[in-house]
Amino acid sequence: MISIIINVSFLLIHPAVAPWVCTRSCPVGCTCSQEESFTVLCDRIGLTALPGKFPCEASSINLDKNSLTFLSERAFGTLPTLRSLSLQYNNLSFITPGAFKGLPNLVELLMGHNEYVRHLHTHTFTSLRRLTHLDLSHCNLLSIPNRIFQEQTVLQKLLCFQNNFRRIPGALRGMESLTHVYLERNRIEAVAYNSLLGLSNLRALNLQENRISILHEKAFQDLCNLENFNLNDNLLADLPDQSFKGLWHLKMLNLGGNLLTSVFRTWFSDLVELEVLYLDRNRLSYIEEGAFENLTSLITLHLNSNNLTTLPFSVFQPIYFLGHLYVFRNPWECDCNLEWLQIWMESYRLVRDIPCVSPSSVAGLDLSEVVYFRSGGECLDPEELNLTTLALPTGSWGFNSTKNHFGSMLSKLQQNSQELNASEGLNNTVLDQVVGPMSGVASYIYDSQIVLPLLVLVVFSLVVMGSQSAGIS
Ligand SMILES: *[C@@H]1O[C@H](CO)[C@@H](O)[C@H](O)[C@H]1NC(C)=O
Ligand SMILES: *[C@@H]1O[C@H](CO)[C@@H](O)[C@H](O)[C@H]1NC(C)=O
Ligand SMILES: *[C@@H]1O[C@H](CO)[C@@H](O)[C@H](O)[C@H]1NC(C)=O
Numbered sequence: 076m077i078s079i080i081i082n083v084s085f086l087l088i089h090p091a092v093a094p095w096v097c098t099r100s101c102p103v104g105c106t107c108s109q110e111e112s113f114t115v116l117c118d119r120i121g122l123t124a125l126p127g128k129f130p131c132e133a134s135s136i137n138l139d140k141n142s143l144t145f146l147s148e149r150a151f152g153t154l155p156t157l158r159s160l161s162l163q164y165n166n167l168s169f170i171t172p173g174a175f176k177g178l179p180n181l182v183e184l185l186m187g188h189n190e191y192v193r194h195l196h197t198h199t200f201t202s203l204r205r206l207t208h209l210d211l212s213h214c215n216l217l218s219i220p221n222r223i224f225q226e227q228t229v230l231q232k233l234l235c236f237q238n239n240f241r242r243i244p245g246a247l248r249g250m251e252s253l254t255h256v257y258l259e260r261n262r263i264e265a266v267a268y269n270s271l272l273g274l275s276n277l278r279a280l281n282l283q284e285n286r287i288s289i290l291h292e293k294a295f296q297d298l299c300n301l302e303n304f305n306l307n308d309n310l311l312a313d314l315p316d317q318s319f320k321g322l323w324h325l326k327m328l329n330l331g332g333n334l335l336t337s338v339f340r341t342w343f344s345d346l347v348e349l350e351v352l353y354l355d356r357n358r359l360s361y362i363e364e365g366a367f368e369n370l371t372s373l374i375t376l377h378l379n380s381n382n383l384t385t386l387p388f389s390v391f392q393p394i395y396f397l398g399h400l401y402v403f404r405n406p407w408e409c410d411c412n413l414e415w416l417q418i419w420m421e422s423y424r425l426v427r428d429i430p431c432v433s434p435s436s437v438a439g440l441d442l443s444e445v446v447y448f449r450s451g452g453e454c455l456d457p458e459e460l461n462l463t464t465l466a467l468p469t470g471s472w473g474f475n476s477t478k479n480h481f482g483s484m485l486s487k488l489q490q491n492s493q494e495l496n497a498s499e500g501l502n503n504t505v506l507d508q509v510v511g512p513m514s515g516v517a518s519y520i521y522d523s524q525i526v527l528p529l530l531v532l533v534v535f536s537l538v539v540m541g542s543q544s545a546g547i548s
């Protein structure tokens with residue numbers, strides 16, 4: 076009865092429309108259910124053309140995985156209560172302008188995986204004024220017209236990943252309602268100053284796996300509510316100084332898999348809410364002191380798979396909340412500058428996977444196995460000791476039985492104290508502390524410089540993950 080009234084009322088409102096704009100019966104081959112909402116399931120039934128009419132009360136129609144190639148104007152008739160329409164995994168190649176007319180309450184339109192779409196007309200989405208969620212992923216689109224979303228003023232989520240866009244579609248500009256934009260796996264090469272203008276409600280932006288090598292300094296200036304930002308796996312060799320200026324609410328920033336060689340202190344100045352930062356899989360060999368200075372919310376930092384030889388403790392100050400630090404796969408120089416990291420690792424009995432590449436005396440060892448000699452409270456770099464004078468049984472610095480070796484080394488050291496006294500760098504000093512991998516933290520006589528920040532950090536756990544966690548990033 077209700078449907079008849081709806082039918083009649085639509086006929087009255089739209090006298091020009093063909094009489095059968097919807098029907099009361101379920102289309103042949105489809106399954107209709109009316110449990111919570113009126114659902115029409117027509118997926119995987121080999122359709123090459125749309126059924127003539129859909130039920131007037133339909134609130135959701137699924138036409139996935141058929142062989143539809145064409146949508147005519149007003150292809151679905153008039154369905155006043157339709158909220159969700161899915162056309163994924165078809166072979167749509169032509170969509171007539173106005174194809175979705177007659178669906179005034181559609182909020183979700185899913186058209187992903189139609190590999191032959193390639194082009195869309197400016198009026199493709201005409202009259203879809205309530206649309207909040209649009210999926211155009213995997214459609215091989217080369218671009219979309221600048222005015223295509225003119226009526227979609229409440230669009231929130233736009234999925235356009237895996238297309239062939241060479242730049243960020245101009246259609247996005249000024250779409251204040253957008254909260255999520257997915258543009259990963261396209262061929263975007265640059266982000267211009269005006270590409271993302273006015274997107275002040277954007278929370279998530281995914282640009283990963285494009286070919287971006289150029290960012291305009293002000294490209295992201297309007298994204299003041301952005302929380303998750305993927306820029307990983309692009310071709311960025313450098314960033315403008317103020318790239319992320321004003322992104323006060325950013326929680327996750329992924330810059331992994333680029334060509335960055337340095338991290339500068341101007342980059343992250345404003346990211347006071349950032350919790351996770353990915354800088355893995357770059358070519359970093361330099362991190363400017365203070366680079367992470369204002370990241371007071373940081374919990375996880377990924378620095379693995381870079382070209383870092385050292386990581387001054389001062390780089391981290393004053394980050395108080397660091398919980399996870401990933402540093403494996405870097406050519407670490409395990410001299411005294413890295414001793415703090417060893418102490419940190421040992422304090423939390425962490426995975427040992429910080430391989431030392433230099434100095435030569437410790438090359439091939441894990442940082443956790445390096446023995447730092449102390450003299451008058453000062454750490455002595457491994458290379459300052461001429462190890463051959465210790466006449467180690469194995470003839471090398473490598474350990475095969477750490478504990479036994481450590482014991483024997485102690486006695487060798489005592490025997491050779493005379494020689495050590497005389498050697499450069501040990502002049503007039505006493506080896507008052509010798510610490511090794513098995514001795515634990517308690518036997519250190521901490522430098523006061525290192526002990527205070529460490530005590531602050533003790534509250535939080537540091538995880539120096541091993542290669543087994545490589546999959547995480
Ligand atoms: C899909 O459409 C394209 C051209 O529009 C055609 O070449 C292709 O054979 C079609 N594929 C299938 C599976 O029908
Ligand atoms: C950290 O923030 C303060 C205050 O906003 C600012 O003066 C300082 O330059 C920032 N530090 C860095 C490294 O950008
Ligand atoms: C790693 O850094 C060194 C200098 O510290 C540089 O000579 C070398 O080319 C870098 N390697 C890569 C792969 O960037």
Ligand SMILES: *[C@@H]1O[C@H](CO)[C@@H](O)[C@H](O)[C@H]1NC(C)=O
Binds near residue numbers: 461462463464
């Ligand atoms: C270390 O000592 C040995 C024996 O005293 C000497 O032959 C060798 O040249 C020294 N090596 C270095 C790098 O000083």
Ligand SMILES: *[C@@H]1O[C@H](CO)[C@@H](O)[C@H](O)[C@H]1NC(C)=O
Binds near residue numbers: 469475479
């Ligand atoms: C250390 O290694 C050497 C040669 O690699 C071997 O002969 C020796 O038995 C090993 N010692 C221990 C304690 O494993």
Ligand SMILES: *[C@@H]1O[C@H](CO)[C@@H](O)[C@H](O)[C@H]1NC(C)=O
Binds near residue numbers: 492504
């Ligand atoms: C080594 O240093 C100790 C302590 O300073 C000193 O007593 C000893 O004479 C020194 N030996 C040599 C050979 O200088």
Ligand SMILES: *[C@@H]1O[C@H](CO)[C@@H](O)[C@H](O)[C@H]1NC(C)=O
Binds near residue numbers: 498499500502503
């Ligand atoms: C050892 O110290 C003495 C005095 O402190 C100094 O004269 C001498 O040059 C030093 N030797 C070396 C090898 O540094």
